[in-house]
Amino acid sequence: MSDCIFCKIIGGQIPSSKVFEDEMVYAFRDIEPMAPVHVLVVPKVHIPSADGVNTENSAYVARIFEAIPQIAAAEGLTNGYRVITNCGEDGCQTVKHLHFHILGGKKLPETMA
């Protein structure tokens, strides 16, 4: 999508701090980290949110979840981490391109909502 910030990051039109890339997945550091490690993992196709996952594109999600343990290991997250995706208005999703936050490097708060 031409006006999508994460599509522009994937395409190299907006700079990012890349931590992982393969033919389906791109991962980069969050610009406003909420933990010592805060990485965003995104599909290289524009899927608007978790609510837009379907049988046509779910292979991208599977590949993301194959990449996550590799990214976590490379980031030194040996004591665990959290994976979050915010979806839609009530989920407080701000960027409308599916992304999974990897948060770690400290003991995270227990509360989720």
Ligand code: AMP
């Ligand atoms: P969400 O609120 O789940 O949609 O998360 C969007 C995330 O994208 C936020 O944590 C932002 O800090 C992050 N973000 C927005 N723009 C950029 C950017 N240019 N580079 C890296 N992270 C970004």
Ligand code: ZN
């Ligand atoms: Zn996009």
